[in-house]
Amino acid sequence: MNQVRVRFAPSPTGSTHIGTARTALFNWLFARKEGGVFVLRIEDTDKERNTQEALEELIDGLKWLGLDWDEGPGKEGDFGPHFQSKRNDIYAQYLKILKDKDRVYEKDGAIYFKLEGDRFTEYDDYLKADVEKVKTQPVVIEDIIRGKVTRREDRDFVIQRSNGDPSFHFVNVVDDIAMKITHVIRGEDHLSNTSKHIELFNAFGVEPPKFAHLPMILKNPKEGKGKMSKRDKGALISEYRERNFIPEAVRNFIALLGWSPKDGQEVFTIEELTSRFRLEDVQKGGARFDEQKMSHLNFEYMKAMPIQAYVQIGKRSLAKSGLIEEPVDKNYLTAVMKLCQEKIDSFENLPGFASYFFSDQYAISEKAENKVMKKEGAIDRLEELLPRLAALQNWTQTEIDSAFNQLADEKQLKPFAWYPIVRFSVSGTNSGPDFLPMLEALGKERVLNRLEMAITKYH
RNA sequence: GCCCCGUUCGUCUAGCCAGGCCUAGGACACAUGGUUUUCAUCCAUGCGACAGGGGUUCGAAUCCCCUACGGGGUACCA
Incomplete structure (x- = not known):
């Protein structure tokens, strides 16, 4: 069998979406697992919408997620260039092939691909006009995730716009042929396009690659309907970077969007992910983004970090x-x-x-203040404790602990009677890290100062 | 409108292709309890789903049909 070659083919028209990143990741994982080649191809045929910033963000995002490419910008190899805007001569060659086969015609300055079959005119309810249609043979899409999908194209479509630029469908197929792509892994939004693509492969006399159409990533129902858009919270890769999420955790989370191993494992090293990933195990239904799950995974990674x-x-x-x-x-x-x-x-x-x-300028939780400091005897607790802590020779957990215990014994109370008051006095809140280690870390000076200030303030 | 794809706990999903092992398993979230003499950690328990209807079958989450709902496409965007 030939070596697996996959491509990730984004168009740099905006911020990198989480779904885009997932497509990249699944292509990358499949390539790595199969010992194949991961090609990065920039589909920048839409000059009006492409931006340099979007391209840079895309590249940065891939690098951040640890997705390196074997061929692509900076790694030309035998199939470059990898910017479609620089491949016009290749497209011209392929266009000529179709011309020679009499599979194209010109109309209104644009070049159309000519479907094969009997022609007839029909009113189209969507276009609200009479249009020419073609009785074509149905096309079967072999989809690794969905099985066989049968579709039929019935209208010729543009492969070169009147401004001379080749269209998406055309360049996509030409490049997949020219770059010897064996597997096309992309979003489900392309499933309907695939019949056009197969018509083109057939016209070129080339066997189409295997396809795998990934389920869409849908909005959280609270945010509305439909697929996740760039405006939705958590939709942009850049957002995770800015919020200091762990890239490995983000990658792990994205991998679980539409895919899972049979045994339910959820936290993976990249090696585990690579060896366990299977396109066959990708879910058919749309996945919904869940920020809490993302946070949970992030936490797992944060805990495990050196x-x-x-x-x-x-x-x-x-x-x-x-x-x-x-x-x-x-x-x-x-x-x-x-x-x-x-x-x-x-x-x-x-x-x-x-x-x-x-900083001494930390926030004071009003809720905690009411709960803790308004209680009878709160100040007494602080006043009786202060000299004990001040007298400590070694500011260690153990010493602090015994100071609390001694005092508690004498007053016939539990150390718990002091904890919340002290915690609040030194931190402005009633929750936080483990109590004694926290005091030790803060240091004697800070703790004493803050206790004194609390006594003054709440007297 | 037409075409294609989909639908299991609130969410991510296992099970479906090869029907019985499913009184449907796991994870997140949530609730309760416990530990940690504090706590946003940790542990335990609980809550909670086969979209609806018909059919095939001794038996259906699993196969078939219909309906509903969701998604995508139907561009000289990609």
């Missing part, structure tokens, strides 16, 4: 929100990050979760 990597990303996130600036106390930062790592599911929540470690 602490150094965690600190690095955490630092970026904290710096961006202005909580820290160079030079940073690496040890302190690392200690704080360790506390956060098992608690929060996204780096975008880090500044909110950990602000009080780095």
Whole structure:
């Protein structure tokens, strides 16, 4: 069998959509699994809508997700160039083939592909006009995901626009032939186009590749109906980057959009993903985007990260929100990050979760304030505790713990009587990381200062 | 309008092609309880679905038909 060759063929007309990324990922996974070649081809035939920014964002997005291509921009190989805007001579050659076979004609300055079959005129309800139709033989699409799909084209279609640019259907097929593509893996929105493409393959006398049409990614029902659009939350790859999501987690999540292994495993290394991925196991029905699942997966990856990597990303996130600036106390930062790592599911929540470690200007939760500080005896608790903590020689968890316990014993209370009050006094909230480690990390000075301030403030 | 594709817990899905092992399994979310003397972690339990109708069959989530609903296409966009 010939080597598998797949292509990812985006057109750079806007921000990179999560569905686009999934198409790229599935092509990449299939190529890697089959020991094939992953081709990146830029379909930039629509000059009005293409932008350089969109192209850059696309490339950055692929790199961010760890999807490298074997042939494409920067890796020309034997089948370049990989920008359709630079392949006009190739399209001219192929157009000539169709001309020689008498399969094209010109009308209104555009070149049409001529279907084979008896012609007749019929009123078309969609076009609201009489149009010429062709009684063609149906075409069978061999789809790995859907099985055999039978469709029939009944109207000639444009392959070269009147401005001289070749059309999508034409260049898509020509390039798949010229680049020796064996499998076309793309969104279901192309399934209806595929009969046009097969007509073209047939006209060229080339056996069509195998097809696999991926289900659409639909909107969360709360957001409305239809397929996910670029305006929907979570739709753009750039958004995940900006929000400091873990690229591996995003990739993992995207892989699960329409695909899953039989045994239900959900967290994969890229190697596992590659070896387990099968086009046959792709779901037929539309998948719906679920942000909570994305966050959950992100959390799994965050928990599993080596602490150094965690600190690095955490630092970026904290710096961006202005909580820290160079030079940073690496040890302190690392200690704080360790506390956060098992608690929060996204780096975008880090500044909110950990602000009080780095600044005295942290938010005060009114709800927590009412719950904790308005209680009878709250200030007494702080006043009796303060000297005990101040007297500690070593500011360690163990020491702090025994200070609390001693005091609790004397007052015949549980240490729990102090915890929420102290937590609130030093952090402005009643939730957060593990209590004692948090106090240790904050340091004696900060803790004492904040307790004193709380006593003054709530007296 | 016409053509094509689809429809299992709120969500992602397993099971469907090769009908019985399905009183339909897992995950996220949610709820309750537990641990962690705090907590957004962790653990346990619970909640919860075969779109509807007909047919075939001893037996249907699984096969067939109809309906409903959803999606895509029907462009000199890709």
